[in-house]
Amino acid sequence: MTVEEFRRHKWLPSQWRKELQTNGILSAVLSVLEDAHPSRFPIHTDLQDDISPTKAAVQLGETRGYSKVLNTLRVLAMPWPASADPGAPTYEPPPQPEYANTERP
Numbered sequence: 001m002t003v004e005e006f007r008r009h010k011w012l013p014s015q016w017r018k019e020l021q022t023n024g025i026l027s028a029v030l031s032v033l034e035d036a037h038p039s040r041f042p043i044h045t046d047l048q049d050d051i052s053p054t055k056a057a058v059q060l061g062e063t064r065g066y067s068k069v070l071n072t073l074r075v076l077a078m079p080w081p082a083s084a085d086p087g088a089p090t091y092e093p094p095p096q097p098e099y100a101n102t103e104r105p
Contacts, residue, residue: 043056043059
């Protein structure tokens with residue numbers, strides 16, 4: 001199941017929102033995960049206090065991935081926004097804006 005499928009589901013987003021608000025164990029787990037976020041800790045460097053580009057890229061990927069997971073857990077509580085039906089196509093060009101003063105002095 002994808003995030004979109006979960007959010008489009010009839011009752012899953014509302015049930016997840018309820019769990020996030022009322023489940024004490026889940027709240028404690030999320031709090032622990034937020035406190036253990038990799039961005040809260042220093043990067044281990046070498047003896048010259050340097051960091052290689054590869055290690056920096058790995059650290060950035062880990063931090064972004066961790067953030068993405070925590071954000072996705074919150075986003076799952078929001079239902080997918082309903083899109084408005086644009087109606088049947090008219091095949092007419094879109095209206096052009098009319099400008100009050102098109103002449104230059």
